[in-house]
Amino acid sequence: MDLPLLPAGTGIMLCGHGSRNRLAVGEFAALADALKARLPGIPVEYGYLEFANPVLHLGLDRLREQGVRHVLAAPGMLFAAGHAKNDIPSVLKTYEAAHPGIRITYGRELGVDTRMLRAAADRIEEGLRTSPRDIRRDETLLLVVGRGASDPDANSNVAKIMRMLWEGMGFGWGEVAYSGVTFPLVAPALDHAVKLGFRRIVVFPYFLFTGVLVKRIYDAADEAQAKYPNVEILGAPYLDDHPLVIDTVLDRIREMLVGQNLMNCAMCKYREQVLGFEAEIGLAQESHHHHVEGIGGGLEDCPCGGDCDSSCRDEAFCRAHNLPWTPLHAHDHPHDHAHALSVRPPLSFAAPSPLSPLRGGAGGGGSPPPAHDHDRHHHPYPHANHPLGPVTLPKIPGRLARKERE
DSSP states (O other): OOOOOOOTTEEEEEEEOOOSOHHHHHHHHHHHHHHHHHSTTSOEEEEESSSSSSBHHHHHHHHHHTTOOEEEEEEOOSSOSHIIIIIHHHHHHHHHHHOTTOEEEEOOOOOSOHHHHHHHHHHHHHHHHTOOSOOOGGGEEEEEEEOOOSOHHHHHHHHHHHHHHHHHHTOSEEEEEESSSSSOBHHHHHHHHHTTTOSEEEEEEOOSSOSHHHHHHHHHHHHHHHHOTTSEEEEOOOOTTOHHHHHHHHHHHHHHHHTOOOOOOTTOTTTSOOTTOGGGTTOOBOOOGGGGTTTTOSOTTOTTTTOOOSGGGSHHHHHHTTOOOOOOOOSSSOOOSOOOSOOOOOBOSSSOOTTOSSOSTTOOOSOOOSSOOTTOOOOOOTTTTOTTOOSOOOOOTTHHHHHHHO
């Protein structure tokens, strides 16, 4: 894909979430390298919100050191939920305010895109080719697993992806599950899917990279296979650095250059009265990820070998293996403690400004207050007690012990 000529002093920033899983971090870095290869002569850097280095501001520092004055910041995320709408823009706006010579234009998420659908179809076909059995496509159920968010708009996009793959590829049926935050989770979704009577179920994690959650999705599929031996349950590969994923990132950069980088906010719970989430309209947003920026190092000797399953979040496990233990920061309490970090001003969704350089989801609105509000907390998810979720997928007992014995 050809981009318009970038003016001098323009650079690209690929913004990721980050992971304790070093394989996932390596895959994101490989995506950034592939992007660099497609953009010769253009400064390209990357950074993470949490659990990995470099954090976002370090990537921005590297661009500034190369003479970049206009940063095109592309979120390396599939859908626009809290991370893409709130956390990344908050970090970028804070950096921009602290460096008056820098202008940052924020792009939109990868989203529902024909290229992403073709990449997903390729991965599903790869999964199907691993089967030794001759089962027709119309005898196969497709289960697409999304990350899950407290934003129903992002969750509905997973359902749209599933429907387009189901219908486009000719499967007999399609279902959706999520790895956490919302419902249904993978295990109850598989229990339900088996009852529909199809001979095969293909479990496709609609994720960019590996990590704790992807591993648990595959573990849940393995458990279901043992539970239901008369149904073939296959795991398809996640998206990774498929060339069409790179093409989609390049298109998001092109959109920033020509002013087409607006997120679709028609169903955003912060701007519209979305059913069940009316209390969050106009809610001021800020990033909470500064609590865990860069956390994740020091685990080089972990028994997981870099393929983290989050055992390192257990204090007793860390003590037994002489590993550093960092408790996860909880968001179910007020922020009434101090932080030695730069201010992250909240972002208001009540009065968006079309002139903001962050022209997407959380780009602009009003003048931010001068101080970090330590009494704010995440708004509660209205269906937190739903029987089919939405707690994060549990770790399969004994998986790490089996790995240590191998």
